[in-house]
Amino acid sequence: MIPVYRSTATVQITPSNSRILNYADFAGDQRGYLASQQFYTTQYQILRSRALAEAVVRTEGVENHPELTGEIRQRSLIGELRALPGVVKRGLFPPASVEAGQSSPNQRRERAIERAAGTLRARLSINPLENSNLVAVSVSSFEPQFAARMANAVIAEYTRSSMQRRYEAGTDAREFLQEQLNDMRISLERADQALLDFARSSQVADLDQRLRMGTQSLESLHQRLNTVTTELVQLGSYKTMIERGQAADVSLVTDNAEIATLRQRRSEMATEYASLSQRFKDDYPTLVELRNQMDEISNQIANERTLIIRGILSRFNSLSAEADSLRVAIEDRETGILQLNQQAVQYNILKRDFETNRELYDGLLQRMKEIGVSSGLQENNIAVIDAALPAGAPFKPNLRNNLSIALALGLALGIGLALVLEFFDSSVHRTEDLEALTGRPVLGLVPMVKPKNMREDNREYTMPERAVGHYSARFPKSSVSEAFRSLRTSLMFSTPEGMPKTMLITSPGPGDGKTTTAINLATVLAQNGARVLLIDADLRKPRLHRDFGKPQSPGLTNRIAGKQPDGSSSSAIFPTDVDGLFVMPSGNSAPNPAELLSSERMQKVIAMTVRAFDHVLIDTAPILGLADSMILSRQVDGVIVVTSAGKTSKDSIKTSMRRLAQIRAPVLGVLLNAVDLDSPDYAYYSSYYYNYESDQESDVENPREQLGKTA
Numbered sequence: 001m002i003p004v005y006r007s008t009a010t011v012q013i014t015p016s017n018s019r020i021l022n023y024a025d026f027a028g029d030q031r032g033y034l035a036s037q038q039f040y041t042t043q044y045q046i047l048r049s050r051a052l053a054e055a056v057v058r059t060e061g062v063e064n065h066p067e068l069t070g071e072i073r074q075r076s077l078i079g080e081l082r083a084l085p086g087v088v089k090r091g092l093f094p095p096a097s098v099e100a101g102q103s104s105p106n107q108r109r110e111r112a113i114e115r116a117a118g119t120l121r122a123r124l125s126i127n128p129l130e131n132s133n134l135v136a137v138s139v140s141s142f143e144p145q146f147a148a149r150m151a152n153a154v155i156a157e158y159t160r161s162s163m164q165r166r167y168e169a170g171t172d173a174r175e176f177l178q179e180q181l182n183d184m185r186i187s188l189e190r191a192d193q194a195l196l197d198f199a200r201s202s203q204v205a206d207l208d209q210r211l212r213m214g215t216q217s218l219e220s221l222h223q224r225l226n227t228v229t230t231e232l233v234q235l236g237s238y239k240t241m242i243e244r245g246q247a248a249d250v251s252l253v254t255d256n257a258e259i260a261t262l263r264q265r266r267s268e269m270a271t272e273y274a275s276l277s278q279r280f281k282d283d284y285p286t287l288v289e290l291r292n293q294m295d296e297i298s299n300q301i302a303n304e305r306t307l308i309i310r311g312i313l314s315r316f317n318s319l320s321a322e323a324d325s326l327r328v329a330i331e332d333r334e335t336g337i338l339q340l341n342q343q344a345v346q347y348n349i350l351k352r353d354f355e356t357n358r359e360l361y362d363g364l365l366q367r368m369k370e371i372g373v374s375s376g377l378q379e380n381n382i383a384v385i386d387a388a389l390p391a392g393a394p395f396k397p398n399l400r401n402n403l404s405i406a407l408a409l410g411l412a413l414g415i416g417l418a419l420v421l422e423f424f425d426s427s428v429h430r431t432e433d434l435e436a437l438t439g440r441p442v443l444g445l446v447p448m449v450k451p452k453n454m455r456e457d458n459r460e461y462t463m464p465e466r467a468v469g470h471y472s473a474r475f476p477k478s479s480v481s482e483a484f485r486s487l488r489t490s491l492m493f494s495t496p497e498g499m500p501k502t503m504l505i506t507s508p509g510p511g512d513g514k515t516t517t518a519i520n521l522a523t524v525l526a527q528n529g530a531r532v533l534l535i536d537a538d539l540r541k542p543r544l545h546r547d548f549g550k551p552q553s554p555g556l557t558n559r560i561a562g563k564q565p566d567g568s569s570s571s572a573i574f575p576t577d578v579d580g581l582f583v584m585p586s587g588n589s590a591p592n593p594a595e596l597l598s599s600e601r602m603q604k605v606i607a608m609t610v611r612a613f614d615h616v617l618i619d620t621a622p623i624l625g626l627a628d629s630m631i632l633s634r635q636v637d638g639v640i641v642v643t644s645a646g647k648t649s650k651d652s653i654k655t656s657m658r659r660l661a662q663i664r665a666p667v668l669g670v671l672l673n674a675v676d677l678d679s680p681d682y683a684y685y686s687s688y689y690y691n692y693e694s695d696q697e698s699d700v701e702n703p704r705e706q707l708g709k710t711a
Contacts, residue, residue, distance in 0.1 A: 002074055004140050005144040005147050007391055014381045015039050047137060047158055052158060056117075056154055056157045057117050068119045140395075191357045194354075214336060221330045228326065229323060250312070431445065431672060440669050443490040444490055445486075446484070447676075469516045487524075494638065502635075503668070505517055505518040505617060506622065507623070507643065508622060512647065513642055513673040513674060532615045535609070536619055537619060537620040537632060550583060556585070560599060598631045602632075602635070620632050624656060624659075639667045641671070643671065644672075647674065653670075
């Protein structure tokens with residue numbers, strides 16, 4: 001990378017206090033935080049603008065500078081890819097011939113200035129300093145002197161253009177204000193005349209006073225009506241009681257002082273009359289006189305009550321008439337006020353129009369005078385604090401930063417790729433996952449046999465599967481043999497009765513290593529001194545006869561069909577090179593394997609082999625998609641499901657275990673095959689159990705003697 005130098009100039013930018021055509025009545029607050037942010041953002045964009053860059057290039061005359069024309073540029077993969085379309089275009093359409101034939105020198109110079117300005121903008125950076133009015137303007141270049149020159153030129157052009165914009169704004173404002181004043185003067189005169197004409201025609205010169213008096217009078221009428229209405233309510237209740245014959249119970253009657261006095265006198269006379277009547281007869285003069293006085297008082301009480309009732313009724317009628325008159329007066333007064341309000345609406349509209357025009361005219365006139373006074377002043381709100389100087393050292397390339405970024409990106413991409421691969425990997429890898437999926441114990445782990453561990457001295461074993469299948473026989477002290485002996489031990493404790501006599505070896509799908517597992521498990525069982533029979537019940541893809549170098553027929557299908565070439569019942573069983581291990585091939589191909597395996601003859605074959613051998617291992621077809629393993633699983637003592645680490649998917653394992661559970665198959669457990677002991681997940685097993693594999697495998701003096709020829 002070409003060294004890049006950066007020169008920085010520091011400039012102070014403060015908001016201008018002068019306002020042109022900015023009225024406080026209409027413009028918002030321009031002194032808040034948002035206004036300040038808008039001002040500075042605008043200035044930053046002006047510094048980055050295309051017009052400013054073109055003005056700098058034009059003023060400095062650097063449109064043909066090698067850095068700005070692209071003759072000297074920083075080479076990079078991204079840059080070359082971006083420049084590729086332009087190179088192709090220039091190759092197909094040479095710019096020199098096109099410009100020479102179709103444009104003038106001024107036009108070619110303008111295009112060169114535009115291209116140089118675009119390059120300058122790419123090398124220009126504007127960085128405001130935090131909590132200050134200072135702005136750092138930086139220019140990057142391959143030459144320190146050119147970088148400083150361009151940075152100072154940008155600041156100078158920015159200052160000049162800012163002053164020019166303010167001067168032009170003042171000139172435009174004066175012209176605009178003069179035009180607006182002429183128009184506003186005419187509008188003000190028209191509004192004043194319209195207001196006078198309306199007041200004269202409607203006779204509303206004292207409109208406000210008339211409205212105020214009418215409103216006060218209306219309020220008085222309402223108050224009087226409320227008072228009358230309240231008293232009418234009370235008198236109405238008295239009238240109702242009188243009409244019901246309850247006049248004596250009216251409060252005005254019962255609370256009347258004169259009636260109370262008369263009643264007191266009559267009560268006293270009644271008391272005296274009662275006292276004398278006990279001693280004298282009724283015709284006694286005193287008693288007669290008392291009775292006459294009491295009657296006279298009763299008449300007075302009745303007369304007084306009558307007067308009160310008449311007064312109540314008279315007052316009620318009088319107030320009712322007054323209330324009606326008040327309502328009529330209120331309606332008339334409201335009608336008059338409404339008419340005045342209608343006239344006031346138009347009057348106020350004309351008045352507000354006049355006042356608004358007058359305020360605008362006064363404001364424009366005042367602003368015109370201010371601009372005239374300050375027209376000769378030029379306020380500069382830009383100050384250069386530090387001019388740009390040539391840089392003493394390049395700032396790019398920064399090797400330490402580049403290496404740090406590369407390391408961080410590489411690490412992030414590596415971790416991301418690992419997470420993506422782990423996310424999309426649906427196969428099983430760990431025993432914990434296998435136990436969680438199946439709900440069954442893991443009977444054992446079989447390590448992966450890598451190609452480097454296959455010895456070249458056994459070249460006749462051209463198929464890796466055959467070599468791995470006989471691994472326990474060839475290398476009895478290897479890690480593979482140890483794994484199958486561990487499996488044998490697990491099977492001894494898999495049931496309360498010990499190791500099952502008949503076991504079915506199957507897997508969710510093809511290629512999981514079930515046949516290899518069956519051969520090696522049968523080998524370690526035979527090495528333990530047991531007579532073991534290995535039956536090839538995979539009638540769709542038999543393989544045991546090839547692995548052991550035996551003929552395919554006679555075999556299992558011949559025994560099921562009951563047809564033996566020599567009539568012997570054991571002619572389908574062949575001995576192997578391992579002592580105690582016998583194999584029954586699949587026999588002739590059958591068009592209906594499932595029907596043969598589910599027949600009664602198959603059960604008899606299994607029963608006969610159980611009587612002749614200590615253990616019978618049956619290698620059958622995969623579980624998914626076929627019914628063979630499902631049929632045989634109900635005819636054996638236990639089922640071993642073989643899975644392959646990193647190959648068998650979790651969905652296929654769950655589906656296989658669900659199918660076996662539906663028929664209640666006696667599943668003993670699961671075997672994890674092809675385990676990579678170099679993986680960190682199995683470092684413990686590799687270090688403590690299988691770390692002697694290479695030494696023990698080399699102890700075999702002659703592998704041919706152990707396996708024999710299988711050709």
